[in-house]
Amino acid sequence: MTTTHAATTDLDRSDETPQSAAPVRQSAVRSLLRLWPYVRPVRARWAGAAAVAVVASCLALVFPLVLKWIVDGPVTHRDPGGVWAGAGVLLALGVAEALLFGLRRWLVARPLAGVEAAMRADLYRHLQRLPVGFHDRWASGQLLSRATTDLMVVRMFLAFPLTFLIVNGVTIAAGLALLVVQDWGLGLVLLAPAVPLIAVCYRFEHGYAAASRRAQDQVGDLTTVVEESVLGIRIIKGFGRHRAQARAFRDLSRTVRGTELTKARLLAGILAVITLLPEVALGAALVIGTVQVADGSLSAGTLVAFLSTALALRWPIESIGFLLAMSQEAATATRRYFEVMDAEEEDPSVLSGASGAPADGGLRFEGVAFRYPDAAEDAVPTLRHVDLHIRSGETMALVGATGSGKTTLTALVPRLYDLTAGRITLDGRDIAAMPREELRTLVSVAFEEPTLFSASVAENVLMGAPDAGAEQLERALGVAQADFVRRLPDGVDTEVGEQGLSLSGGQRQRLALARSVVGGPRFLILDDPLSALDVHTEAAVEAALRRVLADSTALVVAHRPSTVLLADRVALLSEGRIAAVGTHHELLRTNAEYRYLMSGAAEEAEEPVESARQAGKAAQA
Numbered sequence: 001m002t003t004t005h006a007a008t009t010d011l012d013r014s015d016e017t018p019q020s021a022a023p024v025r026q027s028a029v030r031s032l033l034r035l036w037p038y039v040r041p042v043r044a045r046w047a048g049a050a051a052v053a054v055v056a057s058c059l060a061l062v063f064p065l066v067l068k069w070i071v072d073g074p075v076t077h078r079d080p081g082g083v084w085a086g087a088g089v090l091l092a093l094g095v096a097e098a099l100l101f102g103l104r105r106w107l108v109a110r111p112l113a114g115v116e117a118a119m120r121a122d123l124y125r126h127l128q129r130l131p132v133g134f135h136d137r138w139a140s141g142q143l144l145s146r147a148t149t150d151l152m153v154v155r156m157f158l159a160f161p162l163t164f165l166i167v168n169g170v171t172i173a174a175g176l177a178l179l180v181v182q183d184w185g186l187g188l189v190l191l192a193p194a195v196p197l198i199a200v201c202y203r204f205e206h207g208y209a210a211a212s213r214r215a216q217d218q219v220g221d222l223t224t225v226v227e228e229s230v231l232g233i234r235i236i237k238g239f240g241r242h243r244a245q246a247r248a249f250r251d252l253s254r255t256v257r258g259t260e261l262t263k264a265r266l267l268a269g270i271l272a273v274i275t276l277l278p279e280v281a282l283g284a285a286l287v288i289g290t291v292q293v294a295d296g297s298l299s300a301g302t303l304v305a306f307l308s309t310a311l312a313l314r315w316p317i318e319s320i321g322f323l324l325a326m327s328q329e330a331a332t333a334t335r336r337y338f339e340v341m342d343a344e345e346e347d348p349s350v351l352s353g354a355s356g357a358p359a360d361g362g363l364r365f366e367g368v369a370f371r372y373p374d375a376a377e378d379a380v381p382t383l384r385h386v387d388l389h390i391r392s393g394e395t396m397a398l399v400g401a402t403g404s405g406k407t408t409l410t411a412l413v414p415r416l417y418d419l420t421a422g423r424i425t426l427d428g429r430d431i432a433a434m435p436r437e438e439l440r441t442l443v444s445v446a447f448e449e450p451t452l453f454s455a456s457v458a459e460n461v462l463m464g465a466p467d468a469g470a471e472q473l474e475r476a477l478g479v480a481q482a483d484f485v486r487r488l489p490d491g492v493d494t495e496v497g498e499q500g501l502s503l504s505g506g507q508r509q510r511l512a513l514a515r516s517v518v519g520g521p522r523f524l525i526l527d528d529p530l531s532a533l534d535v536h537t538e539a540a541v542e543a544a545l546r547r548v549l550a551d552s553t554a555l556v557v558a559h560r561p562s563t564v565l566l567a568d569r570v571a572l573l574s575e576g577r578i579a580a581v582g583t584h585h586e587l588l589r590t591n592a593e594y595r596y597l598m599s600g601a602a603e604e605a606e607e608p609v610e611s612a613r614q615a616g617k618a619a620q621a
C-alpha cells in the first residue's frame, strides 16, 4: 500500500522539498503583476481608494503653507483673529485627512477580502484537480501555508503597501517640488540623499527577497511537521518519542527564528539608513536656512514652512523600508501561490493517441508498464508487461508479495496515475479515451487505508454515489456488515470526526467498503478491503460481498486465503509482472511462490519478498 504522508521521525528537513528549494528568479514586480486577473474586478474601487489616500496624504502638505501664512501674516502683524482663523483651517484640514483615510479603508476592505477568497477558492479547486502524483510530491503543510498565510500576505499587500507605495511616492514628489519652489537651494540639500537611498533600497530588495522566500518555505515545513505530529500523536506517544519530537520541532523553530532575525537585521539596516540620511540633510538645511534668515535673505515664515514640509515628508520616506519589505513578502507569497497554480491539472478529457482498437468485455490490461512520475529515469518500472484479462462479471484476486505493485496496479484503473506504456480497457473501451468523470462513475474503489472525512456516516458512504437514496445506503451498509452504525448516537447521521478517527480501524474499513459498493458499480477495485476485520465479520462481509461481486467485474487485492476464495480466479503479481493466473487450487498446486504467500510463512520471514521470490525460482528450477 502506498502512503502519501507518513509520519516523520526526522523533522529537520527544511529546504529539502522540491517546492521549497525553488530559487528566486522573477522580479518582484513581474511576480506581483500576476495578481492582476484577481484585482481586475475590483480595480475601480481600489483605484478610488488610492486616489482618496493620495488626496488625504497631500492635505498634510497644505499644513506648512497655512503655517507660513500664519507666521508671515497674523503673527508678524500681531492679529489674534487671523491666528484663530488659521488654527480653524488647520483643524478642518486635520478632520478632512482623518475622514478621507477612513473612507479609503472602507472602500477597499470588502473587495480585497473578496480577492483573497477568490484566490483561495481557485487554489482549492485546482488542488482537487491536480494529479495524485503532484500530491505524492508536495508536503501538505506547504500547500496549507500557501492557502492561508501566503494569501493573507497578498491581501495585506493590496490593502496597504501597494496603495501607500503609490500614495507616498506622489506625496514625496509633491513635497519635494514644494520644497524646491519655496527655496531651490535648500530643496537641493534635502534631495541630495535620494541617490544613495535608491542604491540602498535596490540592494535591500535582493537580500530581503531571498530571506523572505526562505522564511515562508520554512513556515510551510513547520506546518507540515505540526500536522504530521497531530495525526501521528498515537505513534509518538506509543513509542515515547514526544521529547525527541519536541526537540526536533524546537530545532526547526529555531531555524525559522534565525531566518526571521536575518529579515529583521536587513530591515533594521535599511530603516537606519532611510532615517539617518534625510535627518542629516534636514539638519544641514536647518543650519543653512537659519543663517539665511539671520542675514535677511529668507523670511522666517518660509523657513517654518520649509521645515514643516520636510517634517511632513518624514513618515512617507521612513515608511518606504517597511513597504518594500512587505511588498517583497507579497511577491514571494504570490510566487509560492502560482507555483501550485501553474502545476498542470489532470486532463479532464481523453488522452490523444489513445488506441480505439476494439477489445472484448471485462477489464483488460495489455502490455501495461508504469513508472512513478518522480522515479529516476533509469529506475526499473514498478509494473512491466502486465497482461491480464478479467472477464465480464468475473472476480479476480490479485496476490503478490509486499511491494510487488498491487496497489499501484489498482490505482491505474481509475486513472489516478497515467500509464507509462500499454493500455487498459473496460468492456473494450480504452480508459485513456474515456473522460475521467465517466471513467470514475464506472469504476469504484476501496483502498486498504480507509479514508473518511469529517462528515456524517451517510455522507461518507454516499460519496460513492451522490444520487443514491436511503435504500441503497442501507443495502451498502448491509453488504459491509456495518450494523455498528445503528448503535452510534445519531445512527447514519453521526459525525465520524476528523478522518473518522472516532471509529475503529475495522469500522472505518467497512464504511469505505460500503462507499465503494453503494452505487452498484460496473467495475469494482478493492485493495485488501477486509484486512482489519475479525474472522467472523470477514466471513459475514464475504458472504454479502459475493452477491455484489456477482453483478460486477472486480479486481480484489488479497493477502489471505479467505479473501482469495471470494474470487473466481487469482493472478499472481511478482516483481511488477503477472507471473501466473489460475484458480486458487491450481496455483496452490503449481506455483511455489503462491503457495508460499498463502501459507502465511511470509509474515514470519525476515525478508518475505526475497523468500517468496526464491521459493518461486526454486519451484521453476
Ligand SMILES: Nc1ncnc2c1ncn2[C@@H]1O[C@H](COP(=O)(O)OP(=O)(O)OP(=O)(O)O)[C@@H](O)[C@H]1O
Pocket: 001, 002, 003, 136, 372, 374, 375, 382, 400, 401, 402, 403, 404, 405, 406, 407, 408, 409
Ligand atoms: N507514490 C509513489 N512514488 C514512488 N514510488 C512508489 C509510490 N508508491 C509506491 N511506490 C513504490 O512502488 C512499489 C510498489 O508499491 P505498491 O504500494 O504498489 O505495493 P503493494 O504490492 O501494494 O504492497 P503492499 O502489499 O505492501 O500494500 C514499491 O516499491 C513502492 O516503494
